[in-house]
Amino acid sequence: MSRIGVFICHCGENISRTVDVERVAAQVGTLPGVAFSTDYKYMCSDPGQGLLKKAIQEQRLSHVVVAACSPRMHEKTFRKAVESAGLNPFLCEMANIREHCSWVHEDREEATQKAIEIVGMMVERVKKNRVLPTITVPVTKRSLVIGGGIAGIQAALDIADCGHEVVLVEREPSIGGHMAQLSETFPTLDCSQCIMTPKMVDVANHPKIKLYTYAEIEHVEGYIGNFQVTVRKKARSVDEDKCTGCGVCMTKCPQKKIPNTFDRNLGMRPAIYVPFPQAVPNTPVIDRENCTKFKTGKCGVCQKVCGPGAVDYEQEDQLIVEPVGAIVVATGFDLYSIEEKPKGSPIKGYGEFGHGKIPDVIDGMTFERLASASGPTGGKILRPSDGREPKQIVFIQCVGSRAREKGISYCSKICCMYTAKHTMLYHHKVHDGQAYVFFMDARTPGKSYDEFWRRSIEEEEAVYIRGMVSRLYQKGDKIVVMGSDIAVGVQVEIEADMVVLATAVQPQKGADTLAQKLGISYDKYHFYSEAHAKLRPVECATAGIYLAGACQGPKDIPDTVSQASAAAAKVMTLFAKDKLEREPIVAKVREAGCVGCFYCRKVCPYGAVEEKEIRDRQGNLIKVVAYVNPGVCGGCGTCQATCPSKSVELDGYTDEQIVAMIESL
Amino acid sequence: MTNSIDTSIYTAITEAIQDEARRILSERSVIAVVGYTAARRKGSAQPVVITQADDAGKLIFSAACVNNLAVYLTKAKKEIPKGGKIGIVVKGCDLKALVGLLGESQLKREELYLIGVPCAGVLASTAQPARELTGDTIAPKCRECDNHLPQGCDFVPDQRPVTLELAGKYSAEIARLEAMTPAERWAYWKEQFKKCIKCYACRQVCPFCFCEQCLCDRNKPQMVETTPRPAGNTAWHIVRAMHLAGRCAGCAECERVCPMDIPLNLLNRKMAKELKELYDYEAGFEVREKGPLAMYDEKDDQSFIK
Numbered sequence: 002m003s004r005i006g007v008f009i010c011h012c013g014e015n016i017s018r019t020v021d022v023e024r025v026a027a028q029v030g031t032l033p034g035v036a037f038s039t040d041y042k043y044m045c046s047d048p049g050q051g052l053l054k055k056a057i058q059e060q061r062l063s064h065v066v067v068a069a070c071s072p073r074m075h076e077k078t079f080r081k082a083v084e085s086a087g088l089n090p091f092l093c094e095m096a097n098i099r100e101h102c103s104w105v106h107e108d109r110e111e112a113t114q115k116a117i118e119i120v121g122m123m124v125e126r127v128k129k130n131r132v133l134p135t136i137t138v139p140v141t142k143r144s145l146v147i148g149g150g151i152a153g154i155q156a157a158l159d160i161a162d163c164g165h166e167v168v169l170v171e172r173e174p175s176i177g178g179h180m181a182q183l184s185e186t187f188p189t190l191d192c193s194q195c196i197m198t199p200k201m202v203d204v205a206n207h208p209k210i211k212l213y214t215y216a217e218i219e220h221v222e223g224y225i226g227n228f229q230v231t232v233r234k235k236a237r238s239v240d241e242d243k244c245t246g247c248g249v250c251m252t253k254c255p256q257k258k259i260p261n262t263f264d265r266n267l268g269m270r271p272a273i274y275v276p277f278p279q280a281v282p283n284t285p286v287i288d289r290e291n292c293t294k295f296k297t298g299k300c301g302v303c304q305k306v307c308g309p310g311a312v313d314y315e316q317e318d319q320l321i322v323e324p325v326g327a328i329v330v331a332t333g334f335d336l337y338s339i340e341e342k343p344k345g346s347p348i349k350g351y352g353e354f355g356h357g358k359i360p361d362v363i364d365g366m367t368f369e370r371l372a373s374a375s376g377p378t379g380g381k382i383l384r385p386s387d388g389r390e391p392k393q394i395v396f397i398q399c400v401g402s403r404a405r406e407k408g409i410s411y412c413s414k415i416c417c418m419y420t421a422k423h424t425m426l427y428h429h430k431v432h433d434g435q436a437y438v439f440f441m442d443a444r445t446p447g448k449s450y451d452e453f454w455r456r457s458i459e460e461e462e463a464v465y466i467r468g469m470v471s472r473l474y475q476k477g478d479k480i481v482v483m484g485s486d487i488a489v490g491v492q493v494e495i496e497a498d499m500v501v502l503a504t505a506v507q508p509q510k511g512a513d514t515l516a517q518k519l520g521i522s523y524d525k526y527h528f529y530s531e532a533h534a535k536l537r538p539v540e541c542a543t544a545g546i547y548l549a550g551a552c553q554g555p556k557d558i559p560d561t562v563s564q565a566s567a568a569a570a571k572v573m574t575l576f577a578k579d580k581l582e583r584e585p586i587v588a589k590v591r592e593a594g595c596v597g598c599f600y601c602r603k604v605c606p607y608g609a610v611e612e613k614e615i616r617d618r619q620g621n622l623i624k625v626v627a628y629v630n631p632g633v634c635g636g637c638g639t640c641q642a643t644c645p646s647k648s649v650e651l652d653g654y655t656d657e658q659i660v661a662m663i664e665s666l
Numbered sequence: 667m668t669n670s671i672d673t674s675i676y677t678a679i680t681e682a683i684q685d686e687a688r689r690i691l692s693e694r695s696v697i698a699v700v701g702y703t704a705a706r707r708k709g710s711a712q713p714v715v716i717t718q719a720d721d722a723g724k725l726i727f728s729a730a731c732v733n734n735l736a737v738y739l740t741k742a743k744k745e746i747p748k749g750g751k752i753g754i755v756v757k758g759c760d761l762k763a764l765v766g767l768l769g770e771s772q773l774k775r776e777e778l779y780l781i782g783v784p785c786a787g788v789l790a791s792t793a794q795p796a797r798e799l800t801g802d803t804i805a806p807k808c809r810e811c812d813n814h815l816p817q818g819c820d821f822v823p824d825q826r827p828v829t830l831e832l833a834g835k836y837s838a839e840i841a842r843l844e845a846m847t848p849a850e851r852w853a854y855w856k857e858q859f860k861k862c863i864k865c866y867a868c869r870q871v872c873p874f875c876f877c878e879q880c881l882c883d884r885n886k887p888q889m890v891e892t893t894p895r896p897a898g899n900t901a902w903h904i905v906r907a908m909h910l911a912g913r914c915a916g917c918a919e920c921e922r923v924c925p926m927d928i929p930l931n932l933l934n935r936k937m938a939k940e941l942k943e944l945y946d947y948e949a950g951f952e953v954r955e956k957g958p959l960a961m962y963d964e965k966d967d968q969s970f971i972k
């Protein structure tokens with residue numbers, strides 16, 4: 002007979018406010034098999050755990066149910082406590098009466114009834130729990146970093162400096178990300194390239210970093226400590242080992258009229274190109290869509306002029322499998338576009354701003370390229386339409402951000418600061434010019450941030466107008482900006498030479514596809530979700546996968562770098578052990594029932610199912626059945642749901658346990 | 667009658683099957699042939715397993731050869747000799763089941779010798795075995811057959827079946843059910859399932875119900891109520907329909923053997939139609955490692971996630 006102990010937690014008042022915990026304890030105490038039942042203010046606290054341990058010993062408890070919050074946070078806590086009192090940790094279960102009950106109900110009577118049922122279910126379930134021994138698995142001490150922006154670069158360098166190999170995968174032909182495009186950076190106005198390029202070179206030269214650029218993640222298998230990642234190295238059409246980076250091919254390529262996306266299409270580049278002169282690696286790539294050789298079969302100039310014979314038109318995509326133990330996702334952000342968006346997209350674009358068709362209405366990143374000394378204008382602020390210097394410039398903040406009607410309700414966090422920066426850069430370069438800023442409010446929490454913003458107004462004399470812009474339109478060679486100044490309560494109309502929009506920060510395109518490959522979750526905007534908003538901000542809920550930078554939410558460089566180093570620290574913590582203890586929640590095959598259809602193998606996302614031959618004593622083959630490798634099984638239970646004859650079950654989640662729960666209702 | 671169906675080729679097919687069976691058995695390239703032979707009642711046929719070349723003359727093919735012999739290679743495999751290649755006579759519809767079994771690791775192609783039958787149709791279970799094959803006596807599945815001439819077999823007699831254009835009964839019935847409200851449809855199926863006596867003949871005859879212990883026979887924990895009462899019956903029929911979705915290619919054996927005349931293949935066809943519409947998938951035409959229900963594809967329709 003079981004001697005189950007049930008512990009009902011008040012969670013301060015989180016639970017006891019709506020649930021009559023004492024009544025739950027009393028009621029559950031009458032269930033057959035329950036030997037002890039009590040309630041306590043904070044079960045997870047030291048005294049709470051002490052109460053649990055004491056009861057196990059004094060009451061000779063055989064199983065434990067802790068009715069409290071979601072098991073996500075504290076299942077480990079209580080199982081550890083149970084273990085230290087001498088019971089197998091898997092004889093302890095949690096009943097969630099907070100998220101599943103007190104937080105979502107108002108009626109005290111009904112919530113109490115529901116809590117009694119939830120705890121009752123877990124009591125029936127725990128009776129069927131079996132002792133499970135802990136499983137240990139080896140850790141592959143190599144890490145994958147996805148995305149080579151400042152986040153990925155920082156994480157890769159930190160991990161590699163600690164002596165562990167890093168595989169860095171970047172989608173573009175060069176690492177650098179958005180920071181490589183910036184001119185000068187707030188809050189210090191130091192040159193972005195100057196602080197970024199040395200780090201990029203460090204990555205290229207680091208003996209522990211294996212860099213794949215122009216590459217993407219094709220496929221991910223495995224689990225914490227033991228991932229198998231397939232990388233697709235896209236055909237560059239240039240042999241990286243042979244190329245010396247001399248650049249002759251680029252100067253000789255006759256096709257030079259391709260808009261350079263790195264320069265936000267302000268400048269042109271050839272069909273064989275590096276995105277910017279400081280690119281790492283300095284190996285060009287052929288843009289096959291625009292290359293004459295690929296389009297018509299004629300040309301081939303680059304191959305002829307290349308001294309070392311590195312140009313290879315036949316090159317194909319390569320698939321490379323990399324075993325790694327941890328993954329850092331650092332895929333960064335993209336910018337909202339005011340253009341009209343296709344149906345189905347939550348983004349509406351800005352018809353009132355001309356849907357991106359007014360040439361001198363640009364976004365912040367384009368302004369960065371104009372202000373950059375290495376940009377298409379050599380650092381001069383010039384209008385894209387006619388190359389003239391704008392004398393009146395209007396900046397508009399919160400374009401897309403905090404605009405629910407445009408599909409986004411969050412604040413992009415960086416725009417207030419970079420707009421202040423833009424006004425300063427503009428005034429430094431155009432001495433007789435005037436900058437205006439339309440803003441809702443200035444959000445400048447950060448070290449030296451408010452001082453920076455104030456400087457743009459007080460010293461650099463930018464005119465800040467609190468209010469929204471309702472319309473932009475072209476009039477002659479001016480852009481009419483119609484807005485309101487809500488501080489004074491008047492309509493404002495400015496005839497500007499140029500307008501710069503601080504468009505919202507969004508996740509990279511395809512962020513959802515990558516998340517599905519990795520098995521991590523994302524929010525409705527496709528920003529990746531951390532495991533806990535406060536206490537586990539750099540970890541994914543999926544063990545062994547960590548987040549860094551703007552892929553998790555809008556961030557400036559200091560925040561990005563801090564998070565990247567934090568993610569690296571998490572990876573190093575994981576790598577500090579040779580073996581990983583893992584939960585013994587793995588699938589087992591009931592060989593008597595298994596008919597070897599191998600549906601389980603077909604659906605297993607971890608590749609854990611193998612074939613096993615059953616032979617009689619004479620060695621004759623009787624049948625072939627499925628076998629689950631416990632080291633590889635991720636405990637997802639997909640096989641259990643798929644097996645037609647119910648011949649494979651997850652330890653800790655057996656059909657008996659689940660049916661017992663259902664039947665208790 | 668104008669709607670009679672020409673089955674004259676079945677005589678030539680019978681001879682060709684006999685010759686081929688004789689040849690492969692005497693050459694010892696197979697150890698047994700599973701086929702049809704005449705049964706006691708006039709015009710009727712039954713399955714047979716022959717192991718001697720001399721017995722090849724017993725084999726026949728006629729409009730009474732309704733059984734799907736694929737089932738003999740799975741559940742009843744104990745009756746089939748072990749240790750060598752097996753020859754088997756297959757109609758187009760039976761072949762689809764075999765193809766499915768190949769994809770589910772139950773059979774290996776190199777261990778089979780397939781004798782395909784060019785088939786104009788077989789008799790409905792309601793028709794007497796000696797009846798002439800006509801648009802009225804033909805099995806409902808044959809009215810909608812898309813595989814009269816099986817592909818990818820090792821041997822197919824050199825005959826071409828002549829078929830009639832017949833209106834589909836399943837498709838008409840599915841359309842009728844689809845036009846109902848969910849409540850009406852539920853009432854219809856409840857009425858049908860109520861009749862079930864849980865004899866499990868349908869399971870026994872199904873090539874895909876090859877489980878050694880059916881989920882419905884498990885008692886620890888009990889998944890499906892075992893007595894023939896409405897709730898347990900419905901559970902059984904849902905299990906059956908779901909387990910066959912994406913696998914069943916419509917040999918309609920379940921429906922043929924059901925003593926209570928439950929339109930089992932109607933449910934199977936509806937599931938097949940769903941798979942066709944959702945995943946553009948039709949079971950039984952090629953050996954596939956994964957059917958649509960056992961895999962995830964990023965291109966899958968995700969619109970149901972709200």
Ligand SMILES: Cc1cc2nc3c(=O)[nH]c(=O)nc-3n(C[C@H](O)[C@H](O)[C@H](O)COP(=O)(O)OP(=O)(O)OC[C@H]3O[C@@H](n4cnc5c(N)ncnc54)[C@H](O)[C@@H]3O)c2cc1C
Nearest residue numbers: 148150151152172178179186187333334365550551557558
């Ligand atoms: C106009 C503007 C001005 C700014 N000015 C400043 C400033 O002055 N000071 C400041 O602190 N911050 C500034 N920022 C913010 C700064 O740009 C970001 O904080 C920083 O770039 C975030 O770095 P990241 O590595 O997270 O992302 P990113 O820089 O976006 O890098 C992500 C990288 O991942 C790659 N990638 C994406 N998807 C994949 C994939 N599936 N597989 C492989 N690789 C992938 C991308 O190609 C990219 O290289 C500014 C931002 C903008 C828009």
Ligand code: SF4
Nearest residue numbers: 595596598599601644
């Ligand atoms: S799905 Fe079930 S019956 Fe099929 S091989 Fe796996 S365990 Fe065996």
Ligand code: SF4
Nearest residue numbers: 605634635637638640
């Ligand atoms: S529970 Fe089953 S499907 Fe999931 S990883 Fe383990 S063996 Fe594979």
Ligand code: SF4
Nearest residue numbers: 758759785787808811
């Ligand atoms: S369904 Fe087709 S192959 Fe099968 S018996 Fe009917 S006509 Fe012949």
Ligand code: SF4
Nearest residue numbers: 862863865866868924
């Ligand atoms: S054959 Fe008919 S009566 Fe028998 S179990 Fe199947 S559906 Fe029920």
Ligand code: SF4
Nearest residue numbers: 645875877880881909
């Ligand atoms: S109904 Fe399902 S579990 Fe039962 S025998 Fe058929 S396939 Fe197997």
